[in-house]
Amino acid sequence: MDLSAITKHSALHAKPSGLLLQYGTAGFRMKAEHLDHIMFRMGLLAVLRSKQTKSTIGVMVTASHNPEEDNGVKLVDPLGEMLAPSWEEHATYLANAEEEDMQRVLIDISEKEAVDLQQDAFVVIGRDTRPSSEKFSQSVIDGVTVLGGQVHDYGLLTTPQLHYMVCCRNTSGQYGMATIEGYYQKLSKAFVELTKQASCSGDEYRSLKVDCANGIGALKLKEMEHYFSQGLSVQLFNDGTKGKLNHLCGADFVKSHQKPPQGMEIKFNERCCSFDGDADRIVYYYCDADGHFHLIDGDKIATLISSFLKELLLEIGENLNVGVVQTAYANGSSTRYLEEVMKVPVYCTKTGVKHLHHKAQEFDVGVYFEANGHGTALFSKAVEDKINQLARELEDKKGKAAKILRNIIDLFNQAAGDAIADMLVIEAILALKNLTIQQWDALYTDLPNRQLKVKVADRKVISTTDAERQAVTPPGLQEAINDLVKKYRLSRAFVRPSGTEDVIRVYAEADSQESADSLAHEVSLAVF
Ligand code: 16G
Ligand code: ZN
Known part of the structure; x- marks a missing residue:
């Protein structure tokens, strides 16, 4: 380690x-400045x-669905995780070190993790479309090179594309080619x-409206469109040419406001979807004959995907264990449908x-989705x-x-939830199953729900267990929630500190909806 070079360069990127x-x-995230x-x-x-794992490591500069003024960064491990x-x-620890402690902290980490400093290092970088992202990826490169690492800068990429590249590079190309073209x-x-x-190739399966949150998804979908246009034509909205990133559009906006993004007119029967700002989340929606908006979130996406996979696995006659993984936010109707109708085991994590x-x-086959649209399916090597x-x-x-x-x-994309990949999976399943978006939506009816944020002096006073479904502290809070929940039918509630x-x-x-609203309100009062 050239310690004096580190000190010199670190001073050029001084910590406030x-x-x-x-x-x-999801890594570090805050105001870009x-x-x-x-x-x-x-x-x-x-x-x-990279030295420790003897593998390529990824660094992604993005703040996903946060406002344009924010930014963030996360590291991607060898298999794309x-x-x-x-x-x-x-x-x-490193992020919070004062300038004069930088060398010591780097040595500390290296010793703790038995990093062989003589080992080569290789780092790949991707970034989203934020105004601050390009400069920031230069700062990452500065950090990599001062420690003697080699860099490949992919430039603009969606987050899942960077995960894909890392996975390809560390599996000797078995997963795919580590280029955008390869993806x-x-x-x-x-x-x-x-x-x-697909037997039905009617026009209704051929076109899809995509809200790209004015982010990187638009650029990448435009590049990719002609590769798959034989099977699907996409019409892009909020493509970044006019609007601001994530402003009144994108998957997070649509899911949390339960309404269409700005800048997209939806006609009866049209199939639409929204990506978030770095294209790792997707939700679908449509308007019915009365003009009512219907959201199809990650839970319903998981249901469509897992029932399709289960059916095919039955046909090939292999006795495989299929599991669906959700979080506490999964709508109770989705969990019930998966367990009782589809007979798939469902697990809940933080x-x-x-x-x-x-x-x-x-x-063997694990399907996971957060209700907010982040997810994918994983297949064990033996199953593949x-x-x-x-097939051969x-x-x-x-x-x-x-x-x-x-x-x-x-x-x-088995490395990470990927809006583009998930969109193509969903489109293929709908076409193969000859399902309209309304039929998909009708698999089950979501229970009305409400999410609220409560500002408190210290969010750490709340700790949880049982995959965040039970509050452990402060004492008495869970009992209070239990009493409130008892007042309503088909009800459930939980509180958790945001990450x-x-x-x-x-x-x-x-x-x-009235009950869900008032239960959420009552629970938020119990938090104080
Ligand atoms: C991050 C997570 C997302 C999660 C959200 C919850 C990743 C890549 N992203 O955005 O999965 O739903 O945090 O935020 O893990 P919260 O803790 O503020 O509710
Ligand atoms: Zn995201």
Whole structure:
């Protein structure tokens, strides 16, 4: 380690004194003006992680669905997963080191993790379309190079595309080619093959309106569109040419306001979807004959996907364990439908993609989605091998199901939830199953629900257990919630400290909107 070079460069990315930040659920995220030192330091940390794992590490500069003025950064681990929890702690430790302590902290982390400093390091970088992102990726590069790491800067990418690149690079190309072209070709080939097998090729399956949140999803979908246009034509809205990133549009806006994004007119029967600002989340929606808006969230996406997969797996006759992973925010109707009608086991984890992803890895086929539209499906190596073999060897009904599965597996981004990949999976399933968006929506009826934020002096006074469904502290809070819940029918409520904002989140559901609203309100009063 050239310690004097580190000191010199670190001073060029000086930490505002007294600023303490934490590597949260999705990395560091806040107002862009305070983040330059974090970018430089995450470049340094990525080098240490790369040396330790002897693998390529990714750094993504994005603040997802946050306003344009914010930014953020997260590290991507070797197989395209989120950074390991012990390294999240190192990230926080390094981020908060005072200038004069930088060398000591770097040495500390290296010693704790037995990093061989002589080892080569390779870091790949991606960024979203925020005005601050380009400069920030330069700061990351500065951090990587000062520690002697090599860099490949992919420039503008969606978050899941960067996860894909990291995964490809560390699996000797087995997962795909680590280029944007490789990504487009892998997904489009699978999608076009699938849509060719769909018996219905009526016009209603051919077009989709996409709200791109004025973000990176628009650029990438425009680049990719002609690769899959044989199977689907997309009409892009909020493509970043006029509006502001995530402003009154995008998956987060549509899900939390339960209304259409600005800048998109929806006619009866039109199928629409929204991405978030870095294109790792997707929700669908439509308007019925009376002009009422209907949201199809991550829970219903998980239901569509898992029932489709279950059916195909039954056809190939393999006894595989399929599991669905949700969080406490999953609508009670979705959980009931999955368990009672579809007979698939459902598991609940804490909020945050890494928890769901980790749980889903335990199954032969694990489908995970947060209600907010973040999710994907994971297939074990043994299952993939088996399906490949059946697809190669059989020409009968079983072989046909295996071929569909083969393509569906290729279409999912197994490294991370991916709005583009999920969109193509959903479009392929609807076409193959000959389902309209209304029929999909009618699988079950969501229980009315309400989410509220409560500002408190210290959100840490609330701690939870049982995948955030039960409050442990402060004493008496859970009992109070239990009493409130008893007053309503089909009701459920929980509180949890947010991992991304300084607030407490309250969730309630019940048999009517009025009940859900008043239960949420009463629970929020109990928090004080
Ligand atoms: C982050 C998470 C998202 C989660 C959200 C919850 C990732 C990549 N993103 O955005 O999955 O739903 O945080 O935020 O893990 P909250 O803790 O503020 O409710
Ligand atoms: Zn996102």
